[in-house]
Amino acid sequence: MDFLRPAAWEDALAAKAEHPAAVPLAGGTDVMVEINFDHRRPDHLLDLSRIGELSEWEVSERTVRLGASVPYSAIMEHLRTELPGLAIASHTVASPQIRNRGGVGGNLGTASPAGDAHPALLAAGAEVEAVSVRGTRMIPIDDFYTGVKRNALAPDELIRAVHIARADGPQQFSKVGTRNAMVIAVCAFSIALHPRTRTVRTGIGSAAPTPVRARAAEEFLNAALDEGGFWESGDIITPSVAREFAVLASGACNPIDDVRGTARYRRHAVGVLARRTLGWTWEQYRTERTPEGAR
Numbered sequence: 001m002d003f004l005r006p007a008a009w010e011d012a013l014a015a016k017a018e019h020p021a022a023v024p025l026a027g028g029t030d031v032m033v034e035i036n037f038d039h040r041r042p043d044h045l046l047d048l049s050r051i052g053e054l055s056e057w058e059v060s061e062r063t064v065r066l067g068a069s070v071p072y073s074a075i076m077e078h079l080r081t082e083l084p085g086l087a088i089a090s091h092t093v094a095s096p097q098i099r100n101r102g103g104v105g106g107n108l109g110t111a112s113p114a115g116d117a118h119p120a121l122l123a124a125g126a127e128v129e130a131v132s133v134r135g136t137r138m139i140p141i142d143d144f145y146t147g148v149k150r151n152a153l154a155p156d157e158l159i160r161a162v163h164i165a166r167a168d169g170p171q172q173f174s175k176v177g178t179r180n181a182m183v184i185a186v187c188a189f190s191i192a193l194h195p196r197t198r199t200v201r202t203g204i205g206s207a208a209p210t211p212v213r214a215r216a217a218e219e220f221l222n223a224a225l226d227e228g229g230f231w232e233s234g235d236i237i238t239p240s241v242a243r244e245f246a247v248l249a250s251g252a253c254n255p256i257d258d259v260r261g262t263a264r265y266r267r268h269a270v271g272v273l274a275r276r277t278l279g280w281t282w283e284q285y286r287t288e289r290t291p292e293g294a295r
Contacts (some may be wrong), residue, residue: 005047009054012158015046017133020155022046026054026069027101029094030110054105054160062166065129068105068159075104083164085120085171085190092116092175094182105159108144111151111210118145118211119190120173121162122203129161130154138163145210169193170284172277175205176261176269186261189249189273193281195289198222198231202274207253207266217248217274234286242275249274 004022006012016022022044025031034040048054054069057079064082066075072090076099080087086104093099093116107115108128121141128139130153144152153159175188188205200221202214224241225231250271255263 001042002044003047004044005050007050009051009160012046012048012051013131013133013156016158017156019044019046024048024109024158027071027098027103027106029098029102030106030112048158055103059166064164064166066104066162066164068108068161069103071101071103072099082166083120083124083171084167085123085173085192086117086164088171089116089120089173089175089188089190092173092180092185104162108151108159108162109153111145111149113145113148113208113210114184114188114206115211116173116175116185116188116205119188119203119205120171120192121164122211122213123171123173123190123192123201124164124167125192125201126165127163128159129163130157131160132156132158136160142213145212148209167192169195170281170288172281174273174277176273184260187253187255187266187269187273189270189277191274191277191281193285195231195285198226200225202249204249204252204270206260207255207270209254212252212254214249214252214274217245217252220248221245221278234289236286237278237282242278245278246271246275 004015006015023031023042025045025047054067056067057070058065059082072093075090076087104117107117126141128144130137130139139152146152171192173190175185177183177185185206187207190203192201200218202218204212204214250267253267253270255266257263
């Protein structure tokens, strides 16, 4: 196994172009586990730890550009207001040591359906900045996951950053596991309210071959909130609406039975998480909204 360690971003792109099968290594919290257990034996490892720009972030008026290697601990400490859903999810990632090493880029590169960042990224409507020597392209998060642990990156592309709209409304993330952290999720759910566009987005993890959105649940809730004038009035969402939202969220799942839980349990748990996170976010919206519901 050859170890490539470029000192500049351009050198990393050149190395990836020359060795398309090279496995990027940043925090190493997923890759090194697979190598240590001999589940993966790549010909080349591409160490990106010397490229400082990958650990930087930029906050503009409407968006956050999050470098691929920004650690979860930095998101928790510095971006809790701008990216609340992702910050909450970051709290549930493994241990403090791993949160200091691991980043969103690694979660995206691995593309495991159980990755904690994925539901929050889906709910926020993120875009992935993929770069190669051929140029840069932006991949909408909805198009990024293509199969079990597969993503839309070309063989010569690297993830440089993730672009995420700054929250204009409450966001939540919750997962089911044997404990709050240091555990792979049995299932996870994230929701983001977008008052500016009067829409709701969701994200589900560990309950389908890929991270997915509960699109039918979103469409139902968007229509219910609009027709009932809830955005303007801030009224409490009726129990019947919350129940139907939960049922439709469960229906978006396509889980399997494994050592962490049954498919039946996952569907049920996603429905419970959907109903609870909807309640939490809507109560926060009602409390913090302006008179017209604008932000």
